[in-house]
Amino acid sequence: MHKTSAWPLAWVYLGLIVYASLYPFAYWRDQGVDPWFFLLAPPPRYWTAFDVVANVLGYMPLGFLLALSALRTGRGRLAFRLALLAGTGLSLLMETLQTYLPDRVPSNLDLILNVVGTLLGALSAWSLERLGVLQRWSRFRANWFVPHARGALVLLALWPVALLFPTAVPFGLGQVMERLEAALADVLAGSPFLEWLPVRDIELQPLLPVTEWLCVLLGLLIPGLLGYCIIGSRVKRLWFLVWMVVLGVGTTALSAALSFAPEHAWAWLDPPVQVALLAALALLGGLLWTPPRAAAALAVLALGVDLSLINQTTVGPYFEQTLFLWEQGRFIRFHGLAQWLGWLWPFAALVYVLSRLWGRGTET
Numbered sequence: 001m002h003k004t005s006a007w008p009l010a011w012v013y014l015g016l017i018v019y020a021s022l023y024p025f026a027y028w029r030d031q032g033v034d035p036w037f038f039l040l041a042p043p044p045r046y047w048t049a050f051d052v053v054a055n056v057l058g059y060m061p062l063g064f065l066l067a068l069s070a071l072r073t074g075r076g077r078l079a080f081r082l083a084l085l086a087g088t089g090l091s092l093l094m095e096t097l098q099t100y101l102p103d104r105v106p107s108n109l110d111l112i113l114n115v116v117g118t119l120l121g122a123l124s125a126w127s128l129e130r131l132g133v134l135q136r137w138s139r140f141r142a143n144w145f146v147p148h149a150r151g152a153l154v155l156l157a158l159w160p161v162a163l164l165f166p167t168a169v170p171f172g173l174g175q176v177m178e179r180l181e182a183a184l185a186d187v188l189a190g191s192p193f194l195e196w197l198p199v200r201d202i203e204l205q206p207l208l209p210v211t212e213w214l215c216v217l218l219g220l221l222i223p224g225l226l227g228y229c230i231i232g233s234r235v236k237r238l239w240f241l242v243w244m245v246v247l248g249v250g251t252t253a254l255s256a257a258l259s260f261a262p263e264h265a266w267a268w269l270d271p272p273v274q275v276a277l278l279a280a281l282a283l284l285g286g287l288l289w290t291p292p293r294a295a296a297a298l299a300v301l302a303l304g305v306d307l308s309l310i311n312q313t314t315v316g317p318y319f320e321q322t323l324f325l326w327e328q329g330r331f332i333r334f335h336g337l338a339q340w341l342g343w344l345w346p347f348a349a350l351v352y353v354l355s356r357l358w359g360r361g362t363e364t
Contacts, residue, residue, distance in 0.1 A: 004072035005153045010065035012158065014090065016340060017062060021094035021104075028100050035096045038106040055113035056120065063087050063121025071129050080122050087118025146292070149230035151352045155345065156244075159223050160251040162341035166259055169212050169310065170252055170268050171219025174346035177311035207313045209272060216276035217283075218306035220248065224284040225302060226349055228295035229356060234288045241284050245277070296353040303350045 063083045070079035091114035098104035128134055145153065162173055169175075207215065227240045249269075257265035287295070 004069055005150045005157065006065045006068040006072060008150070008154050009157060010062065010069055012154075013062050013065060017058065017090065018094065019340060020058070022097060022101065025101075027102050029102070030100065031102065033099060035099045037099070038095060038108050039111075041108060043109050044105075044107050051110075052113060055110050056117040059087055059091065059114040059117030060121035060124070062090070063118035063123075064125045065121075067122035067125035068128075068134070071125060071134065080126060083122035083125075084115070084118055087121075088115050091115060091118075144233075144236055145230045146232065151355075152226055152230045155226060155349050155352060156223060158341055158345060160247050162345040163248060163251040164255045164258075165339045165342040166255060167342060168313065169207065169215045169219070170273050171248060172215045172306075172310050173219065173342050174307050174344075175310045175313070176343045207309075211309055211313075213272050213276050215306060215310050216273055217280050218302050218309075220245065220277065220280035221283060221302045222299060222306065222346065222349060223248070224280070225287070225295045225299035226353065228284075228287065228290060229292050229299065229353065232292065237288050238285075241281070241288075245281065249277070293357065296356040299353040300350065300357065303346055303353070307346055307350075 066083035066086050067079040070082050091111050095106040095108075095111050098106040141149070141153075163171065167173065167175065223244055224241055227244060228237055231237050231240055252268060253265040256268050260267070287298070290298070
């Protein structure tokens with residue numbers, strides 16, 4: 001029996017599937033048809049290759065994580081059936097609920113493709129188990145990380161996914177204040193509670209160049225320090241640092257390519273960002289000798305400053321246009337997945353590092 005990072009990751013991914021499947025959560029109503037009518041309806045006449053791939057790939061990680069959780073917790077015989085049952089049940093529930101959403105169209109083809117994706121994901125986990133890859137991962141994890149590193153590993157695994165959603169500043173996760181205020185105003189509109197909503201004396205302003213540079217720097221420092229919390233060896237920290245930067249830069253380039261076209265994949269990597277990247281590498285290189293508890297304290301400081309700075313700036317019209325491409329375009333299925341991670345990842349990281357400082361990190 002093992003504690004596995006796959007189980008919390010499966011729950012996170014399940015919640016994000018629910019969000020992506022039911023977005024925009026508006027205009028619920030009975031449309032005069034049975035909720036399960038799509039099961040016996042003719043296959044949809046119009047579909048695209050993107051829809052097919054998205055429905056299969058969207059459920060593959062869920063099947064993989066559920067099967068992996070079962071395998072890692074000693075329920076290997078039930079792994080395949082549990083993953084398939086959960087994936088099928090979730091897809092059936094989502095398609096049924098879409099019957100009440102005028103903006104969404106339930107489809108038996110989507111259900112079939114989701115089940116196929118779940119099967120492929122579960123089969124991948126089972127194959128890795130049979131090939132001994134999971135045992136090698138267990139040995140690698142025991143050799144590289146402290147015994148109770150599950151929380152940090154989950155956060156580090158989610159970090160690149162969070163970077164996929166466009167950000168106003170490269171690596172600038174957690175910019176939620178402006179949208180949170182607007183959402184609260186919408187919820188409280190027409191009620192006396194609207195007067196309780198705090199009114200800002202000074203409107204949010206665009207980031208100054210030096211502040212933007214600092215946000216890029218802190219955006220890279222934070223996952224680096226998080227890794228230092230669970231890696232003790234200096235040599236291993238150095239390898240982790242290299243792979244973290246490569247993955248972060250590559251994911252940000254992929255996000256730019258998806259948003260603007262492949263030829264603009266590196267448009268964000270201008271000279272100030274390059275200087276911030278080099279400065280982050282230099283700082284993290286100088287902190288290779290930092291004890292894990294001190295790394296956690298520095299991570300708390302970096303998170304506090306970064307979230308304060310990035311939430312004091314407004315979302316400009318150019319960035320709003322970028323979000324529109326994701327919210328209304330072909331990325332709608334991945335909208336919730338990346339958006340919520342981009343918003344919440346820094347706050348989850350803050351809770352984690354605080355728990356380590358308060359002496360409960362060994363339970364995370």
